[in-house]
Amino acid sequence: MFAVSAVRIDPKDPLSGLELGERDEPAPRAGWTAVTVKAAALNHHDLWTLRGVGITEDKLPMILGCDGAGVDDDGNEVIIHSVIDPRDGKPSILTEAYDGTFAQKVLVPKANLVPKPAALSWEQAACLPTAWLTAYRMLFRNSGLRPGDTVLIQGAGGGVATAAIVLARAAGFRVWTTSRSEEKRARAVELGAHAAFASGARLPERVDAVMETVGAATWSHSVKSLRPEGTIVISGATSGAMPPAELTRIFFLQLRIVGSTMGSLDELKALARLCEATDVRPVVDSVLPLSEARTGFARMEQGEAFGKIVFTL
Incomplete structure (x- = not known):
């Protein structure tokens, strides 16, 4: 499958560690589900990962992307809560210990899925988590x-x-x-x-x-x-x-x-309901195909964005 990964850490030139290309599809795992990604939003966390913050070389290559929305194995339209609680270890977010959403498919615990409000586009939904x-x-x-x-x-x-x-x-x-x-x-x-x-x-x-x-x-x-x-x-x-x-x-x-860091699954559900019940909508700076992810990363690094940069698949 096509994916955007961190393959090298470079604090001074983070984009040099960005690789776009083929990766293996995620292997099935009990209690987890594969989500076919429709849209995924870029965060500063992805740039920090390329700089080596919160990750070490031995975890690379790592598919980037914390935010995503797509369709699960049962055909449900969902938003992905990116905080993974392994129950037997330290909670982390996607891209720290588990591959992220900048791919055609991402594997996440079934409990991490929130129904996508019909009122939100894929691009808007991907901005929430x-x-x-x-x-x-x-x-x-x-x-x-x-x-x-x-x-x-x-x-x-x-x-x-x-x-x-x-x-x-x-x-x-x-x-x-x-x-x-x-x-x-x-x-x-x-x-x-x-x-x-x-x-x-x-x-x-x-x-x-x-x-x-x-x-x-x-x-x-x-x-x-x-x-x-x-x-x-x-x-x-x-x-x-x-x-x-x-x-x-x-x-x-x-x-x-x-x-303050991130938010809980219940808070993500409440945020989705707020968007569904009101005219509150995420602010999208630009939408790019995932194949042009390097352009989005450069825009964020240069401080040009106003709102979220979103990749679509």
């Missing part, structure tokens, strides 16, 4: 926000950030966001942000919570933008993970720092 699920948990489980509160979403344009903008607006929050790009700021407002500011800009007032996925480049701004006893929810650090700690401000203003 990682970035959109991450944003859902950040906002609705970990932020402490209530309707009417103000949330700052750093780095408009990224998959989690665009998801957070749409979901936060739908939930009745006042939504502010930042970006270095004037074009991305304008598009964020079109998505539903009430205001968009240049990265690092002084805000009109302090916010109740910050959704932080950028890391070193925005951390100080996130801390300084937060009201006393406010919350920063962190789910990533795409610009680097070692910013100044700002410890004095954190303890003096009694700020709350919460880590």
